[in-house]
Amino acid sequence: MIGPRQALRLFRINWVLLQNGLDEVILATHLFRPLRWVKYLLPWHWVKRDLPAYPARVRMALEDLGPIFVKFGQILSTRRDLLPDDLAVELAKLQDRVPPFPGDAARALIEKAWGCSVDDVLDHFDPTPLASASIAQVHTGRLKDGTEVVVKVLRPGIERTIRQDLGLMYTVAHLAERYWKDGKRLRPVEVVREYEKTIYDELDLQREAANASQIRRNWINSEMLYIPEVFWDWTRPSVMVMERIYGTPVSDVAALKAQGVSMKVLGERGVEIFFTQVFRDNFFHADMHPGNIFVEPSGRYISIDFGIVGTLTTEDQRYLAENLLAFFERDYRRVAELHVESGWVPPGTRVDEFESAIRTVSEPIFEKPLAEISFGHFLVRLFQTARRFNMEIQPQLVLLEKTLLNIEGLGRQLYPELDLWTTAKPYMERWMKDQIGLKGLFDRTKRNIYSVADQAPELPLIAYRMLMAYDRRVRTEEATQMTKAGSRDTRPLAGGDAVRAIGGATVVVSGTLVLLLGPGQWLPEPFGIGLVVSSYLAGAWLFFTAGRRPA
Numbered sequence: 355m356i357g358p359r360q361a362l363r364l365f366r367i368n369w370v371l372l373q374n375g376l377d378e379v380i381l382a383t384h385l386f387r388p389l390r391w392v393k394y395l396l397p398w399h400w401v402k403r404d405l406p407a408y409p410a411r412v413r414m415a416l417e418d419l420g421p422i423f424v425k426f427g428q429i430l431s432t433r434r435d436l437l438p439d440d441l442a443v444e445l446a447k448l449q450d451r452v453p454p455f456p457g458d459a460a461r462a463l464i465e466k467a468w469g470c471s472v473d474d475v476l477d478h479f480d481p482t483p484l485a486s487a488s489i490a491q492v493h494t495g496r497l498k499d500g501t502e503v504v505v506k507v508l509r510p511g512i513e514r515t516i517r518q519d520l521g522l523m524y525t526v527a528h529l530a531e532r533y534w535k536d537g538k539r540l541r542p543v544e545v546v547r548e549y550e551k552t553i554y555d556e557l558d559l560q561r562e563a564a565n566a567s568q569i570r571r572n573w574i575n576s577e578m579l580y581i582p583e584v585f586w587d588w589t590r591p592s593v594m595v596m597e598r599i600y601g602t603p604v605s606d607v608a609a610l611k612a613q614g615v616s617m618k619v620l621g622e623r624g625v626e627i628f629f630t631q632v633f634r635d636n637f638f639h640a641d642m643h644p645g646n647i648f649v650e651p652s653g654r655y656i657s658i659d660f661g662i663v664g665t666l667t668t669e670d671q672r673y674l675a676e677n678l679l680a681f682f683e684r685d686y687r688r689v690a691e692l693h694v695e696s697g698w699v700p701p702g703t704r705v706d707e708f709e710s711a712i713r714t715v716s717e718p719i720f721e722k723p724l725a726e727i728s729f730g731h732f733l734v735r736l737f738q739t740a741r742r743f744n745m746e747i748q749p750q751l752v753l754l755e756k757t758l759l760n761i762e763g764l765g766r767q768l769y770p771e772l773d774l775w776t777t778a779k780p781y782m783e784r785w786m787k788d789q790i791g792l793k794g795l796f797d798r799t800k801r802n803i804y805s806v807a808d809q810a811p812e813l814p815l816i817a818y819r820m821l822m823a824y825d826r827r828v829r830t831e832e833a834t835q836m837t838k839a840g841s842r843d844t845r846p847l848a849g850g851d852a853v854r855a856i857g858g859a860t861v862v863v864s865g866t867l868v869l870l871l872g873p874g875q876w877l878p879e880p881f882g883i884g885l886v887v888s889s890y891l892a893g894a895w896l897f898f899t900a901g902r903r904p905a
């Protein structure tokens with residue numbers, strides 16, 4: 355049931371849709387049927403208007419609905435698996451157009467968060483913002499020790515606006531899911547829920563600061579990427595203080611060339627940074643639009659704005675790498691199999707049909723020269739295809755696809771001949787070898803063995819209990835049989851069992867000791883790990899055979 359507040363909200367949306375000539379949405383979807391009479395109130399219903407194409411009207415409607423809807427449209431624009439291409443391209447043009455809020459208000463908000471005067475912390479605070487966006491505003495300042503900083507502060511009342519706008523979106527999404535013919539397939543409520551999570555994450559500047567610190571640590575002393583330092587003493591959920599950086603915006607290619615920066619190196623570094631973040635660090639900056647990237651005269655990148663970051667599960671990382679490698683070998687069957695193996699598509703999927711669908715979308719991509727082949731485009735088409743085979747695209751993969759598209763766009767803008775495959779392939783192959791090869795095996799064993807070690811001290815006790823339980827069960831069974839046969843069992847547990855159980859415990863504890871002291875302490879590490887594994891196996895064998903008695 356729609357309450358009066360929701361009805362009012364719907365009325366507002368209805369109004370904006372009509373203003374932008376989207377009456378057909380109202381009529382076609384049954385969504386706003388109860389409010390369709392509103393259109394007769396509008397003067398332009400009676401006058402014929404020249405309207406731009408439908409995707410542009412959607413974009414304009416979102417702009418009229420305000421910055422939270424604009425952000426939603428920007429994120430939707432990356433859902434190429436959901437939207438038609440023309441709409442996605444149009445939504446990508448959405449721009450925040452929010453006026454800045456006064457410097458005095460910013461100062462008051464900062465003081466509230468810090469619990470002291472701005473002058474107690476800063477030598478200087480510029481009340482004119484350096485930048486102002488839909489969620490936060492950035493001011494420059496100087497700490498008492500002379501360090502130049504930027505202070506990012508959340509917009510006043512932004513949480514309330516977001517709550518209200520999200521309420522509206524949910525109302526529309528629920529209605530759409532119920533009444534719209536595509537509603538079930540496109541799952542609008544889920545799309546809004548994902549957006550809700552993203553936008554609430556962006557509302558926590560302390561979280562953004564923590565992301566920045568993590569990426570900074572991953573790239574400390576790198577010649578390729580610099581991340582400004584966070585000043586934690588003055589960072590709160592609504593205020594973040596960060597080292598101020600000076601660099602040339604990456605979009606200013608002329609200035610970069612004038613500084614003698616090599617565009618080729620810059621393009622290739624962008625790709626390498628991305629792949630390193632995804633595969634080595636498993637922590638990638640997922641808001642890589644040009645406004646967040648700067649370059650030093652040395653050709654080192656600087657990135658800012660860590661509100662959105664992505665991580666993949668180890669399995670997804672591997673499947674992704676294998677998918678890309680298989681794709682470039684045009685091994686479509688492998689790509690299809692990988693989707694089934696990884697559980698990305700349901701288990702019963704017909705691999706041959708899926709393979710054929712992948713071939714259909716991939717072959718045209720290979721028509722182009724290698725330097726024009728787009729990984730991002732491939733992922734877009736792949737996910738679109740996989741959706742037909744009921745693949746549920748996880749948000750992390752969408753983030754990755756979006757980032758990849760951004761990186762490619764950026765790389766090719768800097769250096770149009772950039773050959774992504776040649777740049778990325780050695781990196782991916784090395785990574786795969788490390789994962790699958792002997793080293794990967796040892797690394798994984800090492801990782802897992804520490805959690806086994808954690809449980810090891812309990813093993814003798816567990817073994818003893820198992821042994822006792824087993825013995826009780828055998829005795830009960832035998833007693834039952836003997837009762838049936840008219841006699842009683844008086845045999846004690848065999849002495850050899852106890853020796854085996856104690857032996858088992860001893861080897862397990864010795865293995866654990868080797869592990870805790872460091873498997874590479876006296877022997878080369880692989881042998882040390884081998885010793886630990888064998889002692890656990892031997893222990894397990896001794897425990898289990900200890901309770902087993904000859905019939």
Ligand SMILES: Nc1ncnc2c1ncn2[C@@H]1O[C@H](COP(=O)(O)OP(=O)(O)OP(=O)(O)O)[C@@H](O)[C@H]1O
Binds near residue numbers: 659
């Ligand atoms: N550490 C910094 N040093 C110098 N300038 C900065 C720094 N951090 C942010 N800025 C400036 O402020 C602008 C906005 O910062 P940021 O991208 O972090 O904010 P935002 O609110 O997330 O904006 P958007 O959503 O538009 O990306 C940047 O484009 C940059 O010009």
